[in-house]
Amino acid sequence: MAFRLKLVPEVTHWDFFKHARYTFGLSVFLVIASIIVTMVMGLNFGIDFKGGTTIRTESTQAVDVGEYRAALATLDLGDVTITEVFDPAFGANKHVAMVRIQAQAEAEAITPEVVNQVEAALQTVDPTMTFPSVESVGPKVSGELIKTAVLSVLAATAAIVVYVWLRFEWQFALGAVAALVHDVVATIGVFALFQIKFDLTIIAALLTILGYSINDTVVVFDRLRENLIKYKTMPLRDVMNLAVNETLSRTVMTSGTTLVALIALLVLGGDVIRGFVFAITWGIVLGTYSSVYVAKNVVLFIGLNRGDKKKPAGDEQFFTEKTDAAD
Incomplete structure (x- = not known):
């Protein structure tokens, strides 16, 4: 069986x-x-709805949000959010962070030159740092x-x-x-x-x-x-x-x-x-x-209209059946 x-x-x-x-x-x-x-x-809201640029970083060194922020302070980028990403699948030498930069007022997206400046500034913290992805969305979009x-x-x-x-x-x-x-x-x-x-x-x-x-x-x-x-x-x-x-x-x-x-x-x-x-x-x-x-x-x-069937008894609690009685 x-x-x-x-x-x-x-x-x-x-x-x-x-x-x-x-x-x-x-x-x-x-x-x-x-x-x-x-x-x-x-x-x-993520980058899709808020507008701006998100840069994903990967490093062999532990993420230090303070150092990352200090490295970017001289670039005058406006609102910058740095978030460390935790994942059980990451190895001991894999440290990931998401750097979000607000949408620039006079541009649909941050220019490649500015992205290069951000990456160069972050590599001063860790020269081996890599940037697997960069996403940009303008305010209008x-x-x-x-x-x-x-x-x-x-x-x-x-x-x-x-x-x-x-x-x-x-x-x-x-x-x-x-x-x-x-x-x-x-x-x-x-x-x-x-x-x-x-x-x-x-x-x-x-x-x-x-x-x-x-x-x-x-x-x-x-x-x-x-x-x-x-x-x-x-x-x-x-x-x-x-x-x-x-x-x-x-x-x-x-x-x-x-x-x-x-x-x-x-x-x-x-x-x-x-x-x-x-x-x-x-x-x-x-x-x-x-x-x-x-x-x-x-x-x-x-309630439901069940035709000419009379309302059955015994259902008088908070939720009750509402049917049309026969004429």
Whole structure:
């Protein structure tokens, strides 16, 4: 007999909506806290959005931010940020730093001559220092990138809402958009809280999170629609619990296997992709949570019109089923 890995039993009867008011309250708190943190602390915009030049340095000597800054002080470059990069994959003799120079007012990007001056100044600290990459983005381009990034996220969200509305009902679309807003805002809040660099790769991660989250939500919605037809007199709360339990094994296996690959990339992938991988990892955890505790709670709170079936008794808690009674 072939061996089959089972992370959850084939049949479960867990009540996912027993503490609906608390799980939904936690989600509301997370969104509000994320908005406040983002407004107060702001995002650590990368070179894509802030404009300027980023020079990556590699040295055999330990990074001394003070010495680096002193070497660049005579160049009159304006705002210069120097950050040491830590990575478990780096060897004992590999020390990496990121030198960010603000966008120059009268130029779209720092000239190659200025870049050469910066590199020469840094090599006075360590003559063996190398510069694997140099990235420059002008102020005008960075402003256009911010606008395009926001529009891309909004357009993706709008398209998803229209798709869910056409495939299911408007209540499902509201639940889906609530879950998507929850995932995106909470992810941005984490980046603001820990001041992780926010650049175009994070926008790509957010779009990936939107797709993953709605995929999980639609799977449960599809099973819910089938069960609504099959169990016409069962309370909506119980039908939703049944739908989530029936798709639980698929959800755990899909999310679990994806997280295994992402965690490996997070630990071993290097600092270049760490922000991108962290965003997707956090987003998948949020997306799995929100597909049940946000999207379904919203639908449960709004209620569904199930035709001429009377409202079943025994569902008078915080989230209640709202159906039209027979005339």
